[in-house]
Amino acid sequence: MSNNESFIDEVNEEVRRDRLFGYFRKYGWLAVAAVVVLVGAAAWTEYQRAKERAAAEETGDAIIEALSLDAPQDVLAALEELTPNAVTLMLAASAAQEAGDVEGAVQILNKVAAGEDFSQLYKELATLKIVSLSEGKTSVEERLELLRPLAEAGRPFALLAKEQIAMVQIESGDKVAALDTLGEILKDAAVTQGLRDRSQQMIVALGGDLETLSN
Numbered sequence: 654m655s656n657n658e659s660f661i662d663e664v665n666e667e668v669r670r671d672r673l674f675g676y677f678r679k680y681g682w683l684a685v686a687a688v689v690v691l692v693g694a695a696a697w698t699e700y701q702r703a704k705e706r707a708a709a710e711e712t713g714d715a716i717i718e719a720l721s722l723d724a725p726q727d728v729l730a731a732l733e734e735l736t737p738n739a740v741t742l743m744l745a746a747s748a749a750q751e752a753g754d755v756e757g758a759v760q761i762l763n764k765v766a767a768g769e770d771f772s773q774l775y776k777e778l779a780t781l782k783i784v785s786l787s788e789g790k791t792s793v794e795e796r797l798e799l800l801r802p803l804a805e806a807g808r809p810f811a812l813l814a815k816e817q818i819a820m821v822q823i824e825s826g827d828k829v830a831a832l833d834t835l836g837e838i839l840k841d842a843a844v845t846q847g848l849r850d851r852s853q854q855m856i857v858a859l860g861g862d863l864e865t866l867s868n
Contacts, residue, residue, distance in 0.1 A: 716741065725752035739765055739775035746782065759786050777803050777810055784817055793825045812838055812848055819855065828859055835859075836866035 712735065719731035729748035735741045742765050749758040765771055765779035780803060784796045800821070803814035815838050822831035835852045838844055844852075856863055
């Protein structure tokens with residue numbers, strides 16, 4: 654009986670082995686194809702990452718080389734040769750401003766502020782810079798219209814926008830509104846020491862009460 658059971662077990666094992674080999678012969682190519690696809694996908698992803706790293710390093714080197722030039726006009730020319738992105742455009746605007754071309758700087762900043770592919774952070778920073786360069790060139794209402802959305806709670810440059818709003822209000826002769834705006838800055842827990850100092854200096858210059866506006 655034992656011999657019969659042993660013989661049956663061997664037969665069953667052989668059948669299972671034959672089936673397994675049959676499966677391998679029939680479907681083994683799928684496993685090979687899956688491995689090839691996975692390896693190929695991993696290789697392509699790594700290639701793309703390496704390509705992006707190389708491009709980023711190349712752009713970074715080109716920016717450093719451009720910024721190392723002495724004349725602002727040369728810096729601007731070198732930056733304009735690079736593929737435009739938010740960083741190169743912001744740097745180009747600074748170079749244009751340093752070269753005395755304020756109008757050109759504003760035109761470059763407008764490209765950032767209106768760029769659909771740029772992050773909101775860069776767009777708002779460009780808008781702040783546009784307002785600061787537009788003093789005396791655009792109306793108070795136009796500048797306040799640009800600044801008010803940036804000064805809303807939770808925006809990345811809210812306090813800096815409020816500082817500029819206060820300066821525009823001072824320019825327009827609205828001393829009371831300027832003091833209120835500066836008081837809002839002082840009461841904000843996120844205010845930096847530099848901005849606090851500037852706000853306090855403006856309040857004093859306007860004849861405001863620091864203690865009252867700070868509490």
